[in-house]
């Protein structure tokens with residue numbers, strides 16, 4: 060699904076990722092962990108095509124296609140979806156208006172009003188959010204957790220293949236985290252992949268990762284499975300570094 | 309001078325009317341009106357909601373006279389495809405008048421909004437709220453609020469925001485698969501029609 064090789068990325072002249080490589084298979088749930096400010100959100104934004112980030116070197120292939128040459132809209136149409144760490148809100152434009160425009164743009168067909176409402180309603184029920192969210196301004200006046208739920212409402216309507224979850228779990232209460240994670244795990248078929256970025260393992264209990272990677276100094280310094288995440292949760296990143304040195308000795 | 313008397317009505321302003329006298333509870337619609345000047349006189353205890361929608365219309369000057377215990381909500385959206393001057397003068401006399409003006413506009417050219425509130429000495433408990441937002445899309449805007457308050461216990465609020473379409477907002481739309489042209493249209497429509505959603509007026513202008 061996704062192959063990132065030897066990627067160097069900078070923002071405003073500052074290099075954030077250096078010689079970063081990561082691949083995610085079709086159907087895989089990958090998890091990326093790392094200390095604050097290390098470049099996790101940067102990866103998500105680069106994959107989505109945020110023009111502030113400059114790809115200096117390396118390559119990204121998505122479904123066999125050179126991703127760097129695609130613009131943001133094309134990436135979205137081809138199935139990449141980002142749930143940002145802090146979703147912005149847009150006053151005045153409703154979820155329904157935005158989503159209908161997004162669906163029409165993706166399919167090239169006029170969206171059927173009744174089918175759209177029916178589908179949106181079913182998703183609201185699944186996510187345990189009020190139906191009136193559909194006609195609320197995009198994330199307008201919503202709490203942190205509600206915004207995350209709203210972003211998942213968008214996700215289920217747009218049906219992406221590669222889902223980037225940048226700290227979905229931050230701001231979510233325990234019950235919401237469970238509801239949302241379970242809904243994602245139902246959504247995820249063999250055809251879909253998820254990249255989870257998190258500081259806590261509770262989300263991984265519901266969305267069990269196939270691979271866990273640690274990001275440091277601009278690249279992945281260790282990879283493993285769920286047990287690696289548990290180790291990080293218990294010992295922190297600094298403790299982990301000691302372990303790494305020990306294994307080199 | 310062409311006068312319209314309103315007494316408990318819902319009406320679309322006819323062309324050529326330049327004075328409105330208001331009694332009771334009323335709604336007045338202005339749709340693309342080529343109004344140049346309009347004077348609104350409010351009787352005591354009268355209320356009026358004005359919905360004013362203007363795409364590339366003529367410059368206009370609205371003057372409002374409230375003489376006590378009256379209430380106006382003036383809700384105006386515009387798109388200035390060419391230079392646009394809008395002047396709104398409020399005269400509050402006596403006690404307990406409320407005047408709320410809310411403007412949302414798009415400027416592709418040059419939009420100038422002059423809002424002047426005079427709260428005359430001798431009155432009490434008057435309220436004036438001005439809430440203005442202009443989105444500049446290849447144009448510019450300037451808003452000059454003037455407040456002359458000589459009366460006791462007056463509450464006057466003014467907020468203005470003039471902005472371009474934010475980059476992060478545009479990126480957000482793009483990341484949902486909406487191209488920039490459609491995104492700008494969605495944002496512009498929210499300015500033009502957002503205040504009128506769920507009103508009869510919305511269907512009249514859409």
Ligand SMILES: Nc1ncnc2c1ncn2[C@@H]1O[C@H](COP(=O)(O)OP(=O)(O)OP(=O)(O)O)[C@@H](O)[C@H]1O
Pocket residue numbers: 070071073075093094095096097098099100101102144
């Ligand atoms: N516009 C910018 N100019 C300069 N530096 C920036 C800019 N935007 C981000 N950075 C820097 O890039 C680095 C990586 O940020 P990023 O948001 O990717 O971190 P993160 O790993 O997601 O952290 P967190 O766990 O706190 O979310 C940080 O040091 C940040 O300060």
Ligand SMILES: [Mg+2]
Pocket residue numbers: 099100101144225
């Ligand atoms: Mg981050």
